Amino acid sequence: MHPDRQIRFLPLIGLLLFTAIAIGQGTKIIPPKNGYKPSDDVQLGREAAAEVSKQLPLLPENGDADNYVERVGATLAAAIPPEFQHSEFRYDFSVVNASDINAFALPGGPMFVNRGMIEAAHNEGEMAGVMAHELSHVALRHGTAQATKSQGLGVQLGAIGGAILGAVIGGNAGEAVAQGTQLGLGTYLLKFSREYETQADLLGAQIMARAGYDPMDLARMFETIEKQGGSGGPEWLSSHPNPGNREQRISQEAAKLQIVNGGGRGQSAEFARIQSSLKRMPPAKAMSEIEKPRNTNADYPDDSRIQTNVEQPSNHYRMFEARGLFRISVPDNWKQFGDNAAVTFAPLGAYGNQQGESVFTHGAIVGVGQVSTNDLQNASDQYISGLLQSNGYLRPEGRYQGKRLGGRDALRRRLSGTSKVTNRKEIVDVYTTMLNDRQLFYVIQVVPGNAQAQYARAFDEMVQSLTFLK
Numbered sequence: 001m002h003p004d005r006q007i008r009f010l011p012l013i014g015l016l017l018f019t020a021i022a023i024g025q026g027t028k029i030i031p032p033k034n035g036y037k038p039s040d041d042v043q044l045g046r047e048a049a050a051e052v053s054k055q056l057p058l059l060p061e062n063g064d065a066d067n068y069v070e071r072v073g074a075t076l077a078a079a080i081p082p083e084f085q086h087s088e089f090r091y092d093f094s095v096v097n098a099s100d101i102n103a104f105a106l107p108g109g110p111m112f113v114n115r116g117m118i119e120a121a122h123n124e125g126e127m128a129g130v131m132a133h134e135l136s137h138v139a140l141r142h143g144t145a146q147a148t149k150s151q152g153l154g155v156q157l158g159a160i161g162g163a164i165l166g167a168v169i170g171g172n173a174g175e176a177v178a179q180g181t182q183l184g185l186g187t188y189l190l191k192f193s194r195e196y197e198t199q200a201d202l203l204g205a206q207i208m209a210r211a212g213y214d215p216m217d218l219a220r221m222f223e224t225i226e227k228q229g230g231s232g233g234p235e236w237l238s239s240h241p242n243p244g245n246r247e248q249r250i251s252q253e254a255a256k257l258q259i260v261n262g263g264g265r266g267q268s269a270e271f272a273r274i275q276s277s278l279k280r281m282p283p284a285k286a287m288s289e290i291e292k293p294r295n296t297n298a299d300y301p302d303d304s305r306i307q308t309n310v311e312q313p314s315n316h317y318r319m320f321e322a323r324g325l326f327r328i329s330v331p332d333n334w335k336q337f338g339d340n341a342a343v344t345f346a347p348l349g350a351y352g353n354q355q356g357e358s359v360f361t362h363g364a365i366v367g368v369g370q371v372s373t374n375d376l377q378n379a380s381d382q383y384i385s386g387l388l389q390s391n392g393y394l395r396p397e398g399r400y401q402g403k404r405l406g407g408r409d410a411l412r413r414r415l416s417g418t419s420k421v422t423n424r425k426e427i428v429d430v431y432t433t434m435l436n437d438r439q440l441f442y443v444i445q446v447v448p449g450n451a452q453a454q455y456a457r458a459f460d461e462m463v464q465s466l467t468f469l470k
């Protein structure tokens with residue numbers, strides 16, 4: 001099965017999108033319904049940004065180009081109308097040393113502008129136009145709104161993060177990305193809807209005007225990107241499709257706006273200086289030429305490999321303690337891997353990276369997931385539906401059974417199916433109990449059907465030994 005990361009589920013929420021005219025202030029924009037908290041946007045964006053920074057070549061932080069883009073970005077972010085400011089969000093800006101005319105922003109604020117975009121723009125106003133458009137998607141929280149709309153019940157936080165990454169990096173391998181693709185989120189997030197595009201154009205124009213740029217530079221940049229064509233231009237436009245009459249709409253909006261300082265900021269001399277220094281650098285590679293790590297999931301060592309024969313669980317146990325949260329005993333011949341959300345215990349040969357996904361065949365995962373309810377049964381349903389989505393071959397076998405886990409009420413549900421890794425029947429027992437504040441604690445035990453008897457004692461020992469420390 002594919003080990004799961006931290007998971008969050010949301011109730012299905014319909015999407016309502018209105019725009020209306022408010023005289024003098026530009027078009028009033030109503031952000032789409034969103035089942036996530038702004039802090040979720042921040043978390044998703046931060047995780048994705050950490051991956052991006054590892055995978056893409058960035059121009060040096062605090063170098064001339066980086067400082068310059070940071071200053072333009074900060075000016076734009078400060079001009080976001082107060083109703084769309086989120087105190088949790090942190091807007092920061094990096095320059096990717098790639099030739100494609102592209103840029104992207106992640107939920108909660110991190111933005112990446114390609115060197116190719118800066119080189120293609122005719123002036124600071126055009127560059128700021130793209131950035132204001134991207135900032136608008138972030139401020140209106142379109143990434144998580146899209147996820148709310150497309151998935152409803154059963155959305156996985158990790159999968160969304162992965163899908164955003166997949167979208168920006170171009171379908172990289174890795175567990176989270178693979179899950180995202182499997183859930184169909186990748187395609188949703190690759191392309192903003194026309195409604196969202198219209199909103200980002202309108203808010204982008206408003207931000208431009210408030211920051212002292214000519215909103216028409218936003219429209220002109222779309223034209224510049226279209227004209228440049230080549231490898232990168234269409235890429236950005238395919239993520240931000242023209243909702244129809246784009247330029248006309250931006251110009252109608254511009255006519256309604258009071259433009260601070262007449263929009264003179266867009267003609268800065270500094271832009272020309274930065275642009276020519278970028279053009280003097282050795283040519284940047286295209287995104288497609290930038291080498292991508294084979295696997296973005298660092299859970300398992302690179303050399304780990306699934307083997308047909310796996311050592312049986314030792315009769316000796318060792319105590320594992322997690323961050324003052326719980327203690328559990330596990331066979332002393334099981335390795336452990338993990339991150340903040342979950343720990344995997346498995347014998348050598350029972351875990352590995354296959355076709356860019358981390359899989360494991362024998363062992364257990366112990367972790368905590370965020371759910372949208374404090375009701376154990378509902379929370380367990382949510383969690384298990386996520387497991388079933390990311391492990392399509394599994395089916396529930398029978399009903400929940402009442403159990404105890406660390407002195408708390410718990411449920412156990414058995415899932416089974418034919419593993420694609422071993423081509424054998426796999427049995428997955430999922431124990432769940434509530435911590436507090438919609439935190440679901442789980443123990444997942446995985447074993448091939450034919451090894452079930454040899455693992456019974458070890459699995460039992462884990463469940464019996466589990467102690468919560470607070």
Ligand SMILES: [Zn+2]
Pocket residue numbers: 133137192196197200239240241
């Ligand atoms: Zn857009």
